[in-house]
Amino acid sequence: MTKTRTFEETMQELEVIVRKLEEGDVPLEEALTYYQKGMELSKWCHEKLQHVEEEMTKVVTDSKTGKNEE
Template sequence: MSDQVQQTEAAPESFEAAIEKLERIVTRLENGDVPLEEAIDLFQEGMRLSKYCSQKLEQVERKIELLMEDEEGISRRPFPPLTDEKGE
């Protein structure tokens, strides 16, 4: 089982590839015809892929810059970080 875990821990080639693989895993698990051990392995791989995608999205979010128009023309500023507080 450790060989199988090592194979699935490698990062996907791209965000899109990870999403496609995650969708296939979800479909297989939703069908319900997967043996228990395989379902557990698929679930673990899905969680790793989900974490990978989440980290990629956070990296992209940090790179986004907002273009703001002011009296001098267009200026750039970093994308504001998300706050934990709601409603503010």
């Protein structure tokens, strides 16, 4: 079963990872795992933001040209 994640949930998870890594009390192997997961979450957030930006640009462009979607 795959849960659909939200941007906000993903950012919260990323913030927890960053906090743990900044504390510096994490064993090296665990830190590497956290870092890899953090990079994955960061990439997901970046891609999500890019998609939203593209959608917003389309909405603005369509409203300026008078195009409407159903």
